[in-house]
Amino acid sequence: MSKVTFTAIGGGAEIGANSYLITAEDHDVLLDCGIHPKKEGVEALPQLDLLKRSPEAVIVSHAHIDHCGAVPYLMRDHRTTECYATQPTVRIMDRMLHNSVSVMGTLAVERGIREYPLYSHSDVEYVIRRSYGLALEFALTWDSPFRASFHPSGHVLGSASVLLRAPGHTIFYSGDVCLTHQELMAGLRLIDPSEDVTTLIIESTRGTHEEGHAITFEGETERFAQEVSKVLEQGGVVLVPSFALGRTQELLNVIARLQESGYIPSVPVYASGLGRAVYEIYDKYSDYLRPDSTLRPLFEFNRIGDVWDPEVRHDLLKKPGVIVATSGMMVENTPSSMIASELVKYKKHGIFFVGYLDPDTLGYKLLHAKTGDQMPFELNGHPVTIKLENRQSFNFSAHAPREDLCKLIDHIAPKNVVFVHGDPEATAWMAENTNARYRKFIPSTGDPIDLEP
Numbered sequence: 001m002s003k004v005t006f007t008a009i010g011g012g013a014e015i016g017a018n019s020y021l022i023t024a025e026d027h028d029v030l031l032d033c034g035i036h037p038k039k040e041g042v043e044a045l046p047q048l049d050l051l052k053r054s055p056e057a058v059i060v061s062h063a064h065i066d067h068c069g070a071v072p073y074l075m076r077d078h079r080t081t082e083c084y085a086t087q088p089t090v091r092i093m094d095r096m097l098h099n100s101v102s103v104m105g106t107l108a109v110e111r112g113i114r115e116y117p118l119y120s121h122s123d124v125e126y127v128i129r130r131s132y133g134l135a136l137e138f139a140l141t142w143d144s145p146f147r148a149s150f151h152p153s154g155h156v157l158g159s160a161s162v163l164l165r166a167p168g169h170t171i172f173y174s175g176d177v178c179l180t181h182q183e184l185m186a187g188l189r190l191i192d193p194s195e196d197v198t199t200l201i202i203e204s205t206r207g208t209h210e211e212g213h214a215i216t217f218e219g220e221t222e223r224f225a226q227e228v229s230k231v232l233e234q235g236g237v238v239l240v241p242s243f244a245l246g247r248t249q250e251l252l253n254v255i256a257r258l259q260e261s262g263y264i265p266s267v268p269v270y271a272s273g274l275g276r277a278v279y280e281i282y283d284k285y286s287d288y289l290r291p292d293s294t295l296r297p298l299f300e301f302n303r304i305g306d307v308w309d310p311e312v313r314h315d316l317l318k319k320p321g322v323i324v325a326t327s328g329m330m331v332e333n334t335p336s337s338m339i340a341s342e343l344v345k346y347k348k349h350g351i352f353f354v355g356y357l358d359p360d361t362l363g364y365k366l367l368h369a370k371t372g373d374q375m376p377f378e379l380n381g382h383p384v385t386i387k388l389e390n391r392q393s394f395n396f397s398a399h400a401p402r403e404d405l406c407k408l409i410d411h412i413a414p415k416n417v418v419f420v421h422g423d424p425e426a427t428a429w430m431a432e433n434t435n436a437r438y439r440k441f442i443p444s445t446g447d448p449i450d451l452e453p
């Protein structure tokens with residue numbers, strides 16, 4: 001029986017640069033290696049200097065940047081480390097990571113962040129060449145004590161929980177999970193209790209959301225349909241700021257279904273760049289989606305065009321339409337913020353947020369602004385006066401509510417539970433509200449935890 005140690009090198013009691021080091025028999029495996037969405041430069045990386053040697057593998061749960069964004073940086077310095085992920089995740093990482101290099105390149109110029117880009121396009125190409133797209137149980141290297149397998153986690157295309165076996169100790173890392181069905185993704189596939197999990201590492205994103213279980217996907221869809229219809233019927237445009245991976249593909253198909261069934265008017269629907277690129281991968285791997293879902297062909301959704309051109313923005317708002325555009329939190333200088341900069345000057349439109357908004361983001365500030373307030377939508381741009389009143393938020397979260405997470409813990413019934421990927425209040429709520437029979441841990445970055453069998 002081997003001694004197993006867990007160390008958060010990022011994303012312990014926070015939603016940050018998620019990366020967890022598992023050590024057994026002098027072998028190291030990293031679960032995820034993400035970039036902190038709110039930090040900049042090398043500050044955004046996990047604390048990779050805590051690694052004493054090259055991990056034999058990094059196993060990536062899914063292609064959101066807070067889980068995979070630092071993999072090229074890691075693998076540039078650790079040339080023997082291999083990357084494992086499901087096939088769709090490798091394909092989506094390819095798009096997301098190259099996009100990150102370009103975004104970092106722009107920020108290097110606009111904000112003078114010297115260390116950007118943290119890695120290059122050729123570092124990303126190296127990762128993709130060295131990545132195994134796997135589905136079933138696999139060994140890591142020939143002399144590794146670890147065996148691993150992926151289990152669909154219901155969050156976004158390709159997302160998986162990871163079952164990692166060391167001699168005498170089985171670890172289940174949830175990754176980001178959703179237990180219930182979304183429009184395209186089926187809910188998490190429960191693992192068999194006979195897997196006998198010793199340690200469960202579980203996300204806690206919604207540990208502070210009280211009303212979580214009361215909001216259903218169908219209920220939110222109905223409310224969304226009513227509010228969208230009101231805007232379109234008065235000749236307005238609805239802007240839906242959305243994450244490129246997951247939200248965009250789900251929402252486009254929700255909107256298409258509502259149009260087909262006559263719940264909302266059949267106006268043109270638009271989708272922005274990176275969301276379209278990821279959509280193509282949803283199309284290629286549609287057998288990973290709910291068997292009863294309908295993935296509409298991408299050509300049904302119009303391109304937005306160059307939103308940095310004032311003429312294009314002006315034309316977009318001439319006739320009723322629905323625009324799904326990145327970024328979801330409306331970071332400055334992205335398609336959603338550029339379109340919003342024009343749209344907020346009029347009363348008849350609507351901006352509907354559909355995911356989590358960090359209080360420091362432009363999206364959060366716009367949602368809570370009063371009419372008449374002024375705010376800039378571009379870095380170093382002129383402030384715009386807000387006339388638009390109809391700014392709302394809908395809960396289409398791809399994360400399980402906290403009550404579901406508690407049920408999942410009891411289903412798996414491990415000896416140890418490690419709460420990660422949540423604000424301090426969220427991980428604390430989770431630890432307080434789960435059964436006392438588990439040994440519970442809230443890790444802080446860099447502090448190793450010995451996991452007893």
Ligand SMILES: [Zn+2]
Nearest residue numbers: 062064155176
């Ligand atoms: Zn995620």
Ligand SMILES: [Zn+2]
Nearest residue numbers: 064066067176
């Ligand atoms: Zn995440």
